[in-house]
Amino acid sequence: MNLLTFSVLVRILLFLLFFFLIDWYSFQAFKTGLPAQSWIKLVYWAFSIFIYLFVVYGFLTFNRSNLSLNFGRLISLIVLSLIPKLILLGFMFGEDFLRFFTGIYQSVSGSREGDFLPDRRKFISQTALIVSSIPFLGILHGVLVGKYRYRVVNHTLEFDDLPQEFDGFTITQISDIHSGSFDNKKKLEYGVELINKQNSDVILFTGDLVNNHSGEMEPWIDTFKKLKAPMGKYSILGNHDYGDYMSWPSKEAKEANMQRLYEIQGELGFQLLKNENVKLKKNGAHIDLIGVENWGKGFGQYGDLKKAASNLSDQSFKILMSHDPSHFDEQVKNFSQFIHLTLSGHTHGMQFGIEIPGFIKWSPASLRYPKWAGMYEELGRYLHVNRGFGFLAFPGRVGIWPEITVIKLKRR
Structure with a gap:
């Protein structure tokens, strides 16, 4: 032995x-x-x-x-x-x-x-x-039941400097798909239909498409290709997307996996943002959408916010996609450029907790992340932490349901 x-x-x-x-x-x-x-x-x-x-x-x-x-x-x-x-x-x-x-x-x-x-x-x-x-x-x-008990969470945010053309602009955020965990195609298709029913202007996916490797998404490509948004679908990478949690036979094999993951993002119709930004344009006006790679306290720190926002005007309205909410406290809220709204996921709310609006909101995730689910505001900047669309390890959700977030932007 x-x-x-x-x-x-x-x-x-x-x-x-x-x-x-x-x-x-x-x-x-x-x-x-x-x-x-x-x-x-x-x-x-x-x-x-x-x-x-x-x-x-x-x-x-x-x-x-x-x-x-x-x-x-x-x-x-x-x-x-x-x-x-x-x-x-x-x-x-x-x-x-x-x-x-x-x-x-x-x-x-x-x-x-x-x-x-x-x-x-x-x-x-x-x-x-x-x-x-x-x-x-x-x-x-x-x-x-709980792991597929999708719920839609609505938020309305008002800003003084939101371009008038974007008054009423809607965002659907999903996060943490974790495709390697799914076991019910019918329930998953219902979740995708529910996302489309929100009729948002854009769909933003904030990372963790897979658990460990790109092959986990292959059976579900046709399902997620059905997502639709008139002004586009954008995504970033989460900590699980890099293949860092498994052993690869070679460096080349790991790189091939990443290349396939990039291809799948394209097949799904998502524009993947890797420390870069795009302009969302409407009637001659625009807002800046920034996407950073994963940056987390205690997790992989591939994100480069400075690089991602390097060519942007200080006066523009900015939305940031950053997978891990710890990035907000560590870098975003004190960043040299004002970022109006940050969208994150990662925590899943630990897939376990108690939430009764107006009375109690608790999960073991709160012991690790001060900002673990929902909308937060600090220094005039907003952070939204999505509870996740999928699930990981424990194949269930108790009190913390899979979330589809709809955020409406209003000009004050």
């Missing part, structure tokens, strides 16, 4: 041990809260054993360069199993904490005979089972 094989084996065993301990502890709620002969207990262990086998298979066949649908299913099963059990764990641990100190008190006071620990309370276990079923059902919905 070589060192690499031994390392993989150790990781598998540690992972299985970790899962078994969680399973065993969580099962105490089923033992106490359900009848002794309940069939649900058998289902619990059958499901857990199935996941153990799938985890072993996943470890042995894992290949970053080819994240198959089976890997996505593995992630979904782990999440579906783990999160509810962690909630059960919290209830059981809290009760055991109280049982322990109750046992100490009763032993010292002499008020209890028999076992040191008091029996578990059926009510606590049943409450734990009910509470943990909520995220279980939510995750199940996210995997079966």
Whole structure:
């Protein structure tokens, strides 16, 4: 057995041990809260054993360069199993904490005979089972329905210096297609139709066409070619588009992949902007559209904003496409030229969170990105972070739905 094989084996065993301990502890709620002969207990262990086998298979066949649908299913099963059990764990641990100190008190006071620990309370276990079923059902919905539950988000922005000819100009932004993750052509076609129904003047795609390599987009070219906008379709690259997350047999193979990705962008009807700009013209007036390559804090920094805007007038109205929202705080908001609106994506809102307008907006993405979803304004400049059209790794969305953004520009 070589060192690499031994390392993989150790990781598998540690992972299985970790899962078994969680399973065993969580099962105490089923033992106490359900009848002794309940069939649900058998289902619990059958499901857990199935996941153990799938985890072993996943470890042995894992290949970053080819994240198959089976890997996505593995992630979904782990999440579906783990999160509810962690909630059960919290209830059981809290009760055991109280049982322990109750046992100490009763032993010292002499008020209890028999076992040191008091029996578990059926009510606590049943409450734990009910509470943990909520995220279980939510995750199940996210995997079966949520990942294709497209929603249209509308914003209207007013500017003093917007050319009069562009008053009412509309932009549809999509981001993070991640074509290598799709598994339902009918649902995808519905999403594309929904984009077209917005009848926007332009469609702007802010990066991550694929997960790892250009071949992932090949089956979906005909679907995305149907996107239409009278003033054009423009795109940029995201961090996943460069093929940096997989091993290539040679430098030439990686470069050939990039060239094919550029070709696919053209076949889709997108004009790809790589640290450059174009003028969107209407009735003799124009606004400047800037597209930078990926620039992210902690990710690939291929973008060159200075180069992309080098030939532009300081007085022109500017829209920037930049995949990673961290670029806004790091460079854009203090850039020498005033950029009125930046469009980003990248975060996906972690595909998990809670959003109730006017009450709460939270996702684990907020721990990494201060600006993780929606519209932000700072120093008179706007940033919009799209929640993403597709999904990655976890094949689902819980509370953070796939987004089609429509932005209307108005002259104040």
